[in-house]
């Protein structure tokens with residue numbers, strides 16, 4: 001029951017439904033957990049519909065359908081239709097792999113609002129190498145079809161050291177494809193990306209150069225294509241305002257039904273993220289210990305506790321704090337005030353010194369099982 | 374961009390205008406984002422349905438709110454909506 005103690009809490013606006021961990025691609029920067037291959041059964045169609053209905057009733061309005069590759073769910077159109085009927089704005093976040101015109105049309109009829117297609121590189125060789133699958137021409141076709149079928153077209157390119165030198169070509173490709181939005185997503189180091197950080201993290205100079213190119217292109221395509229730039233937080237002095245504050249705005253549901261307040265919250269020790277198979281979305285959002293754990297400022301230690309900037313960045317990302325310092329209540333070590341900030345500078349140095357022949361570990365079930373038993 | 378008084382206006386097909394019960398307000402939805410609208414902005418944008426122009430939007434709103442002289446405010450709002458790509462001018466076929 002919703003008691004009055006809940007009235008001060010904000011409602012989830014964003015529901016990210018990770019429909020599946022299946023994916024035909026193998027991106028080494030994937031943010032899925034390393035042990036994804038051993039996680040439990042995927043939610044059924046009926047379970048997803050229930051989750052969507054419950055979250056919508058709480059006030060969620062933006063819905064991201066992602067994964068893994070959401071297209072591998074045969075019931076995708078059914079889920080989309082249910083979401084649209086509830087009044088969600090539905091975003092399909094896909095690699096495009098396996099999408100044909102018939103399915104694009106089917107999803108449109110079901111009420112899908114927008115398709116975001118990700119491309120690894122504007123160059124076939126590198127795209128196919130990073131995806132671990134021959135997929136380049138197909139992705140370009142998909143991007144064109146998306147546009148032809150009247151969807152807003154968002155092209156997403158994840159940026160890292162293997163493709164950052166191609167910034168100019170990335171921008172030209174997006175413009176040539178008629179993208180309405182281009183998302184230049186600097187890699188965030190969780191999951192597989194963290195494992196491959198030495199091979200993925202660019203140098204400060206590479207970032208500065210790429211950003212300057214993107215900025216000047218922004219002027220050129222003003223009014224036609226919007227460019228979003230996800231900042232490379234390792235090179236910032238202050239952390240990102242992760243998830244706009246823990247348990248304030250975003251709700252992620254993993255393929256096995258686990259409800260996550262942040263990207264890698266599943267790994268946080270003792271947090272015990274709740275599962276939609278055991279509780280309603282309302283109970284999870286308002287009452288679960290996990291979603292309440294880092295709400296507000298009471299959990300903070302120094303330097304965050306007495307910091308005048310805490311309302312701006314909420315101390316940064318809890319998962320990143322844990323992954324780098326081992327303590328999830330620490331300041332995000334990206335912050336220059338963090339006593340652990342040197343770990344971030346050391347990570348940068350280590351990436352800088354790493355030899356080119358250390359291989360990338362690709363995201364696939366074989367590696368997942370080998371790494372996590 | 375200056376707006377002609379007689380050009381028909383419509384919401385950009387890239388966006389969706391919708392009433393949100395949970396927030397008790399109108400919002401504009403677009404890929405991975407949302408703009409929360411105040412009542413005035415929502416009342417103006419709701420009339421951008423492809424059958425109204427600046428003049429008729431002003432007329433309707435002046436009737437509805439029993440106001441007068443609101444043209445400059447409405448124009449300013451619509452011009453900024455146009456510049457932001459929220460609405461577009463309907464080109465005669």
Ligand code: SF4
Pocket residue numbers: 023024025026027029030031032067068069095363
């Ligand atoms: S990042 Fe790559 S491997 Fe991971 S889910 Fe997306 S397409 Fe698949």
Ligand code: SF4
Pocket residue numbers: 238239303304305307308309310311313314315316331332335336337338
């Ligand atoms: S000390 Fe904490 S609250 Fe202050 S800026 Fe750094 S991370 Fe943010």
